[in-house]
Amino acid sequence: MDMREFVRELFETVLLALIIYLVLQFSVQPYRVEGHSMVPTFQEGEYLLVNKMVYWHVTEPAVTKALPFLDEQRDSPVWPGHPPHRGEVIIFRFPLDPSRNFVKRVIGEPGDVIEIRRGIVYLNGQELDEPYLQDRDEGFMRPVTVQTNSYFVLGDNRRASDDSRNWGLVPRDNIVGRSWLSYWPAHNLWELLH
Numbered sequence: 001m002d003m004r005e006f007v008r009e010l011f012e013t014v015l016l017a018l019i020i021y022l023v024l025q026f027s028v029q030p031y032r033v034e035g036h037s038m039v040p041t042f043q044e045g046e047y048l049l050v051n052k053m054v055y056w057h058v059t060e061p062a063v064t065k066a067l068p069f070l071d072e073q074r075d076s077p078v079w080p081g082h083p084p085h086r087g088e089v090i091i092f093r094f095p096l097d098p099s100r101n102f103v104k105r106v107i108g109e110p111g112d113v114i115e116i117r118r119g120i121v122y123l124n125g126q127e128l129d130e131p132y133l134q135d136r137d138e139g140f141m142r143p144v145t146v147q148t149n150s151y152f153v154l155g156d157n158r159r160a161s162d163d164s165r166n167w168g169l170v171p172r173d174n175i176v177g178r179s180w181l182s183y184w185p186a187h188n189l190w191e192l193l194h
Contacts, residue, residue, distance in 0.1 A: 108152030
């Protein structure tokens with residue numbers, strides 16, 4: 001192999017590694033669970049991979065105008081993936097301190113009315129089936145209508161969760177991504193693979 005071939009192959013290898021690195025940086029992020037608000041789904045100290053691409057959306061009018069198949073009068077974002085859905089576990093920047101990330105479950109989507117009576121969540125007047133809960137608290141919350149571009153979130157361990165009941169809705173733009181998989185402790189990954 002001559003020097004030109006070596007340099008070309010080295011350049012191609014470095015370029016490929018850089019592309020892979022950038023794709024991973026923009027699509028996946030590690031997250032460490034802090035606290036007990038998501039027990040039994042996630043334990044304190046557990047490490048998750050966050051899918052950042054699933055909720056990616058386009059809202060800039062200049063971008064939507066550049067794409068001829070989009071309606072120019074469009075007010076809502078374009079979602080190549082999909083917006084957050086009820087039941088999904090998301091990681092988001094805490095609305096009262098964006099330097100902190102939280103993990104919670106989406107309970108209410110834009111337009112939904114959420115009410116809590118004796119620890120039971122009512123979604124648009126109907127009791128919400130929540131098979132992921134171990135224990136309910138006995139709390140109450142007056143009906144709340146989820147605003148456009150916002151989400152109502154709760155922890156799975158309602159007795160130990162600081163969530164939308166306390167500080168309100170999560171703006172769409174605060175959402176980092178969806179919990180994808182737990183990779184540490186290692187037995188979580190082992191269970192996933194078998």
